[in-house]
Amino acid sequence: MANYTLTEAWSLAGAKNLQYERNYQRWNFLLESYMGGEEYRRGAHLTRYTLETEAEYQARLRSTPLDNHCRSVVSVYISFLLR
Numbered sequence: 001m002a003n004y005t006l007t008e009a010w011s012l013a014g015a016k017n018l019q020y021e022r023n024y025q026r027w028n029f030l031l032e033s034y035m036g037g038e039e040y041r042r043g044a045h046l047t048r049y050t051l052e053t054e055a056e057y058q059a060r061l062r063s064t065p066l067d068n069h070c071r072s073v074v075s076v077y078i079s080f081l082l083r
Contacts, residue, residue, distance in 0.1 A: 036068025 004012065032043040041061060048057055 033070045034074065036071055037066050040066050040068075 029043065029045065032039045032045065041064075044057075044061060046057070046061055046064060052060075
């Protein structure tokens with residue numbers, strides 16, 4: 001284990017993790033997909049149509065039912081694994 005001064009340890013603790021920075025958007029998408037419903041809606045993950053205006057996209061986003069299939073699939077897999 002490396003010996004760091006307090007200043008060096010503090011700067012390392014506050015430094016940005018490149019792996020985290022590279023994967024933040026994907027991890028956030030996966031979390032919102034797992035949470036489903038309103039979290040997914042706020043993330044605006046629906047694919048936009050060609051030539052769709054922002055108002056049309058927002059209206060479609062509000063009217064689209066967002067069933068949480070991801071959480072139910074994960075739950076089924078977990079139940080199989082833990083049997």
